[in-house]
Amino acid sequence: MRSDIDTLRQRVTDPLETAVAELLDTPLTGLTDDDLIHAMQKIEQVTRTLAAVGHRFIVEASDRSLPSHTGTGTIKKFLTQTLRLSNADAGARVAAATSLGVWHDMCGEPVEPRLPATAAAQADGAISADHARAIAAVMKRTPGSTRDADFQAAEHILATLARNSTPDDIPEIGENILARLDPDGHLTDDLDRQRMRGITIGRQRADGMSPIRGEITPTLRALLDPVVAKLGRPGMNNPEDPDSPCGDYESVDRDVLAAAARRDNRSAAHRTHDAVLALLQPGVSPNRLGSHRGLPVSTILTMSVADVEKAAGVATTATGGTVPLPEALRLAEQSQPFLMVFNHDGVPLHLGKTKRLASAEQRMALIAAVRGCSRPGCNAPASLCAIHHVTEWGKGGATDIGNETLACDRCHAMIHDGPGGWKTVVLGPESKYPGRTGWIAPPHIDPSQTPAVNHRHHPGELLAEALARVHARRELDRQHHREWLQRLQQPSGDAA
Numbered sequence: 001m002r003s004d005i006d007t008l009r010q011r012v013t014d015p016l017e018t019a020v021a022e023l024l025d026t027p028l029t030g031l032t033d034d035d036l037i038h039a040m041q042k043i044e045q046v047t048r049t050l051a052a053v054g055h056r057f058i059v060e061a062s063d064r065s066l067p068s069h070t071g072t073g074t075i076k077k078f079l080t081q082t083l084r085l086s087n088a089d090a091g092a093r094v095a096a097a098t099s100l101g102v103w104h105d106m107c108g109e110p111v112e113p114r115l116p117a118t119a120a121a122q123a124d125g126a127i128s129a130d131h132a133r134a135i136a137a138v139m140k141r142t143p144g145s146t147r148d149a150d151f152q153a154a155e156h157i158l159a160t161l162a163r164n165s166t167p168d169d170i171p172e173i174g175e176n177i178l179a180r181l182d183p184d185g186h187l188t189d190d191l192d193r194q195r196m197r198g199i200t201i202g203r204q205r206a207d208g209m210s211p212i213r214g215e216i217t218p219t220l221r222a223l224l225d226p227v228v229a230k231l232g233r234p235g236m237n238n239p240e241d242p243d244s245p246c247g248d249y250e251s252v253d254r255d256v257l258a259a260a261a262r263r264d265n266r267s268a269a270h271r272t273h274d275a276v277l278a279l280l281q282p283g284v285s286p287n288r289l290g291s292h293r294g295l296p297v298s299t300i301l302t303m304s305v306a307d308v309e310k311a312a313g314v315a316t317t318a319t320g321g322t323v324p325l326p327e328a329l330r331l332a333e334q335s336q337p338f339l340m341v342f343n344h345d346g347v348p349l350h351l352g353k354t355k356r357l358a359s360a361e362q363r364m365a366l367i368a369a370v371r372g373c374s375r376p377g378c379n380a381p382a383s384l385c386a387i388h389h390v391t392e393w394g395k396g397g398a399t400d401i402g403n404e405t406l407a408c409d410r411c412h413a414m415i416h417d418g419p420g421g422w423k424t425v426v427l428g429p430e431s432k433y434p435g436r437t438g439w440i441a442p443p444h445i446d447p448s449q450t451p452a453v454n455h456r457h458h459p460g461e462l463l464a465e466a467l468a469r470v471h472a473r474r475e476l477d478r479q480h481h482r483e484w485l486q487r488l489q490q491p492s493g494d495a496a
């Protein structure tokens with residue numbers, strides 16, 4: 001026992017302490033910018049891994065019943081007192097260790113963490129405690145009826161996406177995954193949604209203003225979003241700016257709009273209000289709004305044939321929303337939306353539209369296939385994106401869809417040849433995602449210069465991969481259980 005603690009000291013804690021002390025004293029001024037960034041990333045990675053080490057110690061302290069031996073009673077109080085933690089910090093660490101730590105069953109056998117992929121990502125130093133907390137918060141909201149395999153797949157997807165996202169991105173990714181976990185409406189069904197729908201415009205106050213509140217259905221949202229995106233675009237319909245373009249939407253001059261957008265200081269709430277006001281002006285009809293960033297200002301719904309066959313799942317809109325499939329099909333029966341149906345390999349089967357628009361088909365296919373900004377981690381929906389021509393290696397840049405992708409304005413501006421610029425490539429047949437746009441981060445972010453694709457708009461494509469892993473692991477578990485049972489059934493010779 002004595003030698004164990006000596007080993008731990010000699011090999012681990014003493015060198016760790018020395019190394020950290022050295023980090024406090026080493027002058028940083030001699031480092032190049034790249035070295036500094038690399039060191040910061042490395043230290044962050046190690047700090048994250050140390051959080052995973054913390055789970056091991058909490059599990060061990062709990063296995064030894066230290067809370068009762070020390071008279072503190074609970075593991076949280078034990079941490080508060082022995083490490084002088086705040087109540088909130090101790091609570092967060094216990095919660096994290098509970099879902100990410102390797103605990104033991106009655107026989108002392110290790111049990112896989114409740115969130116295994118998240119635990120692995122944290123142990124790799126790829127995600128922080130904040131990431132893990134955000135993932136746990138999403139997983140807590142999965143419906144009770146979720147099948148185990150789906151639960152595990154969802155967690156795997158969240159952990160995979162978290163490796164390239166900030167903790168602030170997780171809730172939105174989670175909403176998207178929850179919508180897919182609950183396509184048939186275990187959380188809420190159509191009836192629930194219809195019951196909840198409503199817009200209340202309150203009594204007009206003395207100052208002339210009226211409060212408004214309510215909840216709108218996915219269908220109303222799908223129809224409203226593209227209108228607000230077009231009429232409420234910065235620079236458009238700004239009552240504070242007499243030169244702001246309004247009225248004839250098709251013939252707005254690009255430069256006039258860009259100049260108006262620079263003068264536009266309205267908040268998103270202001271712009272939504274002004275967009276609805278503009279929509280209700282005499283002579284304006286959502287059917288005549290034409291295009292916005294080259295896309296028709298009507299709802300674009302994309303759905304997979306697998307979902308259509310089982311009449312479950314969700315359709316995706318160009319504005320990044322989801323509409324439950326039955327509602328999407330009802331919407332598609334009417335003339336307004338553009339409908340794209342994809343086969344099992346993601347190839348468009350059906351392109352329905354009710355209105356002609358120049359070169360729209362190519363763009364529609366692009367929106368339906370790419371769905372949003374293609375830069376890894378970016379969540380901008382297709383309605384906020386421009387068409388980007390990807391750099392083609394070797395070939396003359398054809399203007400076919402294979403050479404085009406979507407990028408939001410912010411990400412588009414990141415692609416340049418200067419320092420800190422990003423590059424884009426079309427991924428070849430040898431890639432796991434052939435034909436997709438690979439983004440190469442500048443060397444200070446990714447020294448290996450590996451092209452990466454954006455999974456944010458395609459949670460489904462990770463699903464199959466995750467499910468396959470889950471099934472493989474379950475087969476191993478079954479094998480393990482069989483062996484365990486066999487061992488139990490063998491007569492125990494030693495006991496006699």
Ligand SMILES: [Zn+2]
Pocket residue numbers: 373374375378379380407408409410411412
């Ligand atoms: Zn983007």
